Amino acid sequence: MEYTHKPVLLDECIEGLNIRPDGVYVDGTLGRAGHSREIAKRLTTGRLICIDRDMAAIEAAQTRLADWMDKVTLIHSNFSEVGQVLEEAGISGVDGMLFDLGVSSPQLDDASRGFSYMQDAPLDMRMDVSAPLTAREVVNSWSFEELRRILQDYGEERYASKIARTICQVRESSPIETTLQLVDVIKAAMPPAALREKQHPAKRSFQAIRIAVNGELDALPPMLSSAVAALNPGGRLAVITFHSLEDRIVKQTMKELATGCTCPPNFPVCVCGNKPKIKLVSRKPIVSGAEELAENPRARSAKLRVAEKCDL
Numbered sequence: 001m002e003y004t005h006k007p008v009l010l011d012e013c014i015e016g017l018n019i020r021p022d023g024v025y026v027d028g029t030l031g032r033a034g035h036s037r038e039i040a041k042r043l044t045t046g047r048l049i050c051i052d053r054d055m056a057a058i059e060a061a062q063t064r065l066a067d068w069m070d071k072v073t074l075i076h077s078n079f080s081e082v083g084q085v086l087e088e089a090g091i092s093g094v095d096g097m098l099f100d101l102g103v104s105s106p107q108l109d110d111a112s113r114g115f116s117y118m119q120d121a122p123l124d125m126r127m128d129v130s131a132p133l134t135a136r137e138v139v140n141s142w143s144f145e146e147l148r149r150i151l152q153d154y155g156e157e158r159y160a161s162k163i164a165r166t167i168c169q170v171r172e173s174s175p176i177e178t179t180l181q182l183v184d185v186i187k188a189a190m191p192p193a194a195l196r197e198k199q200h201p202a203k204r205s206f207q208a209i210r211i212a213v214n215g216e217l218d219a220l221p222p223m224l225s226s227a228v229a230a231l232n233p234g235g236r237l238a239v240i241t242f243h244s245l246e247d248r249i250v251k252q253t254m255k256e257l258a259t260g261c262t263c264p265p266n267f268p269v270c271v272c273g274n275k276p277k278i279k280l281v282s283r284k285p286i287v288s289g290a291e292e293l294a295e296n297p298r299a300r301s302a303k304l305r306v307a308e309k310c311d312l
Contacts, residue, residue: 008288016304019095024094024095025043026048026086028098031057032104032106036048036050036072037065048071049075051075052076053127082230083226093230093232095235097227097235097236097237098240100240101239115206116179119180121179123178123182125214126213128214136176138213140176147164150208150211153208155211156245157205232309239304254278254307260274278307278310281306281307
């Protein structure tokens, strides 16, 4: 069957990466390999390193990238380890890196993975199924204060305290084992008006628990710093985020890396020695157009930021 998956902001990513046929590129979040296919198609003597923490994505890519495997290397790892991955692969510098920080569609669509609040499944939510921490452990063993914190900080959930308290009360009788059990607990903690809102009442809580299980936000700053360090001068870094917490970290980290001298304005000469490591290709994030949003509602919250490595 013809492979028709089109990933979020595909054309914008390809344009942002400014791909050279003989260049070396990294797709740090392989997923369904949609971005990787388009990068690989544009390479002649170049090379593409594909990284994913989900082994299912690595295995599926053997088929999805079959026509380009002579120039593709698949690596099972976390994108926060990109520096080590490149070192072990014998690559001293790359010409472009792409990171799509969203949960991949197969993870959402496969009910057994436990990411969805619309289908019943064991509470899991691990992007890497070999990782020890699951959503079940978070929900059933983390303290009230830990639960309240992640629901508030990672989910920006208004009813974080009420939901955390209700989870703790319910689990005293028996563990919360499945996604739909958790949805019912979340709904029970929320006022009727919140249940009538357009957004699913469990969306923010599920996001928060997923982020906690996978350490998603913790991995961002080291990944961004390692990525920039590994870029060749003129190389491009493209990052797609899907919620404000991720975007805030990416925006702030890129801003810091693009800032040169930080000495006070009244200093006659620079003493800090800081020089910009990157320049921002676009000051504002790139978002999906009306045509893409009509085809893929999941793209609505996507933001793409692109930066270029400076000549140091």
